[in-house]
Amino acid sequence: MEASKKIEHEIGGLKNDALRFGLQGVKSDIVGSHPLESAFQSVLILEEAMKRKILANTYGSAFPLKQEFDRKILSRFQRPPGLIPSSMLGLESFTGALEDFGFEDYLQGVHDNETIRAPDLHHGMEVRVGLSKGPVHPSFM
Numbered sequence: 001m002e003a004s005k006k007i008e009h010e011i012g013g014l015k016n017d018a019l020r021f022g023l024q025g026v027k028s029d030i031v032g033s034h035p036l037e038s039a040f041q042s043v044l045i046l047e048e049a050m051k052r053k054i055l056a057n058t059y060g061s062a063f064p065l066k067q068e069f070d071r072k073i074l075s076r077f078q079r080p081p082g083l084i085p086s087s088m089l090g091l092e093s094f095t096g097a098l099e100d101f102g103f104e105d106y107l108q109g110v111h112d113n114e115t116i117r118a119p120d121l122h123h124g125m126e127v128r129v130g131l132s133k134g135p136v137h138p139s140f141m
Helices: 035-059 062-076 089-095 121-129
Strands: none
Touching (some): 035 062, 062 089
C-alpha cells in the first residue's frame, strides 16, 4: 500500500528533461499518425510475416530464424552519436531497402537542417554504454 503512494523520480534518466532536450509538444502525444501511414505500416508487417512463412515452408524453419539473428546483429551496428547519422548500410542491403527510392533520398535530410541542435556526445555515449538512462538525443528517438 505504501509503495503505490510513492512518486517515482529518476535523476538523470528522465525522458522529459526540458533543460537537456527542450520542451515536448503536446500535439504529438495526442494525435496519432495519419490513417494512410498506419495502414501502410500494417501492410508492411503483414508482407514481412508472409515472406517469413514462405521461407519457412520452402527452406525449413531454421532459415527465417537465422535471418532474424542476422537482422538483429546488423541493426545493432551503428556509429557513435553525433552529427553524422548512421547509414546502416549492412541492414539496408540485407533487407533490400537499397533498391527502394524514397522521399528521403531526394529531399533534404534531417541532418542537413540548419536549425538542428548539436547532440551532447558525452551523454550519448553514456546512454550507449549504460551509464545513464534516457534518450540519446531528441532527433534519435
